Amino acid sequence: MSGLKRNYSKNNYSKNINIAKTVFIGIPLLSIILLIIYPTYFFIKIMLSRFDLSFMREPVFIGLTNFINIFSDIYFWNSVFNTFIIVVFAVLIEFALGLCLALLLGKIFFGGRIIKSLFIIPMMLPPIVAGLNFKLIFDTFGPINEFLKIFGIDPINWLGNPFWARTSVIIADVWQWTPFIFIILLAGLQSIPEELNEAAKVDGASGFNLFRFITWPLLVPSATVALAIRAIDAVKIFDVPFLLTAGGPGGATEVLSLYIYRATFRFGTMGYGAAMASIMLIGLSLLAVLIIKIINLSNRMGWD
Amino acid sequence: MKNLFYIVLSLVLISCLGVSSIVDANETLNVGIMSAHGMSDSAQYVAEQFNKKYGDKIEVKVTPIGFELLLDKMLVDFSTGSNLFDVYSVGYHWIGQVGQYLADLEKVKSEYPEIVDPNYNEEDFPKILWETYATYKGKQIGLPFVDGTLTLFYRTDLFENPEYKKAFKEEYGYELKMPKLGDDPLTYQQLYDYAEFFTKGVKWSDGKQYGIALPAAAGDPLLSTFCCFFGDYRRSPEGIKEFGKVDPDYGDYFTEDHKVAFDPKISDFGLKALKDYLELGKFSPSPETLDWITTSEPFSSGLAAMMIGWGGYWPSITAVGSKVHNKVAVSLIPMPHLGGWNVAINDNSDKKKWAYMYMQMLTSKDMNKTLYKEFTETPTRISTMMDKELQKDNPDLWVMAPSLKRVSTRPKMAVLSKLEHSMGVILSKAWTGGLSPEEALQRTADEWNRIVKMAGY
């Protein structure tokens, strides 16, 4: 073990610090940057080009034409609309359910470990397996329709009706990601000191008031982080619509990632796909900035 | 601690050298084949035979690729010149998108005359298959590998039931009969009546029952099945008069001068076909959900009296475990639609000689018969289709040759994927109620015109 060398003169010391800095900080950062440089360059190059794989082998510069075409592309707006609907509903439902669950389970200590372990399975399951799974479940002759029969409801055409197809994607997403929100909120809940609750109860607060004035304000930081991360991830959704409905029926579940994938690989119009992807990136960044602003706003409004 | 770190690092680097994929230590011919319909099985079998013969010089390796991912993989491979695979199975309608990247087989043959099999017998392929699968813009770019035509499957126990026959005759005034070898195909009216009869006319099932399982899912199923209905008008004498002849590179959906033929502004045949399709779909479990696989499910579990699907599904539908095992036969729909695959050589390949030899073996006369027998690989050769022995053993074989006599085809255009996509998005709204049939059809036609124009056709 070489840790006991004692040859640190002043010069040696700063030299050693620099070596250490380079290794510890430099190598990882460099590796990430290296991985990003070429993709960034390539991406910018082809989003300003026409690169139609069926017709040409090299990209041809066309400036902003791709972006102009995007605005009149009905499938693009269709996918934006679909993504918006799915994200908004899915994330809202996930948040509501996650909150319920966290409040319910917040005080259950025995079996808590087991329940938490079980609940993380949906999130970490390969999304493609989840898609496959729900394809089985939402089958017209599958378990959900059988279950609904008990209540006298006619079988729903989950994968063939546009409305229900979107619903099934939302349900699949809710199933997968509610645990995410649940676990974060649970951690946030458990970090609220018990004394605060006790003190409030002594003062006569209970039930809903307790929640509104004590629990919720202290939960806001966790809640915003959970929402932010979830919203941004949700916009990128791909695997589930891909396997569950392949973007159908009639494009009702063709989300942005899926349409970009198709434009890039299926139609072969790579430049156009890259242009759309850049718009998606801009959208995501705006979303992130928006959420950060909301966090700051809520902080400033004294929700602490 | 530091030493341990270095040991681990060196282990990592060594294993890096050891296990990274080895490129062409021994010459390998990479073949990428669609993973279904017994196609990759057949390719694998032939690869083994090939390797037995030539294994000392080259090894053929077959990789199955799923349908959804195959075209994407091909495009990336071809356009980046990567030569991931030397040989691909190419769906014929994709030929428009990848045609420029496929090797000219005439050139290969003239460069290596010694490999050309004198007994190959090109005439053994039905002309339509040769024209559709093997040629593009005047070049020979592939060899016909797997045939596929949309066929009608039906329940023999229902259609040959004397009680039902009597009831049908009473209600509709003609015999309940399915065309067999030598008969004319069904007419659309017959198809409609049969479907209606077995949905509402007679109770033959304890649970739900449908006359027909009709695919209409967005994408390939919609494009192909609608072509059955439209193609019927397109290739009728009136259709030919109205639209001109069918250009093999453009298929039934386009007129001779390359306009969208089902456009309501040009003619009302398109709308008629769509209405036929929608009417028939009333007797089917929601057609807009049925793609190729999910069409065979209701039929195999006994819920539908008929179904329209690829002939290649015969083995799975009639498998021993299926509920309709032994109760199925095939027949001719009014206008079948042609699917199918060829095998083609990647123009970037440096092993075109071996590739051609492999493909030749794969599609040779004897191999066609063998592959059909072993893997129920739908044959592309007349000799196989008309083989009396095989026809006796395989009740689904007889319909293949007659189906090719009058068949509709898809566009072999570079924008085919976009056309398919837009039809899937717009036209399927006619089923889901989002648009009226007229509107859906008009908008689809307009979209198609726009896409075609933008591509510079």
Next chain:
Amino acid sequence: MLRKINAISTLKLIVCLLFVLFFMFPIYWLILTSLKLPSDITGSPLVWFTKNITLDNYKLLFGYTGELWGEQEYVGRSFLPIITPYLVNSIFIGVFSSLIALLLGGFLAFGVNQFNFGGSGLYKWLLSLRMLPPIVVAVPMFLIFRSLSMINNRWSLIIVYLLINVPFATLLLIGFIKDIPKEISEAASIEGCNNFGIFFKIILPLLKPIMVAVFIISFIMCWNELLIANVLTASEAAQTFPVFTANFAQVERGTAWGSAAAGGVIGSLPILLSCMYIQKYLVSGLTAGTIK
């Protein structure tokens, strides 16, 4: 506590159980389908539970060519390619990418903490990498590795996955490293330990359980990834489990749902086996250090 059992408590319990049912049912269904006979899968009425389980669906995935489902005859040969190479690839790629990411992430987290480097700018940059949709990197990465002749090579995936794993590992570890009291590392450097020594002999042992968790979570992220794996690979020499599923989940020969479900179960094994261990670190893991 027993005094608290009343109507509300029981209601809470019932709602809890309903939730558990909701989340666990699909898993149950997947496992059940993978063990069903094909006639049970597509039959009606629906089979909710069966004693006739078969392992043939799993056997098929591993290349079994004998009798199936007790029937003499079966159509065609094994139409599913053997899943083993795909699993091997997934394991190989997951292990190596996670290990390397752990090392690099550990280095960076330590460096940031030790030398007070970066601050919130670096933090935000690492977080923003999370926003990248995979499709943006898929094609350029394909071109890069093609020019290096590394397409269909496991190492190309290992390297690309670093882009996801290193920021993740870094952010997570920073949070935990910050908690290690400065006195410990100060004492060590007084003893003559240089920075490498501090890292390997002090920090690493202290962070062991967290590093294991980071490793597992990174492994699972590599295991689940589909898009880039599909683009950068062409055959079973390097293709991973999700690509296998995407390719063959729609096996056309007779809707092999049983085998597809079996494949799904196998693919879920990493998380099923490790869920109890990682749930402890999950909050930090999921938020990658934004909360602890």
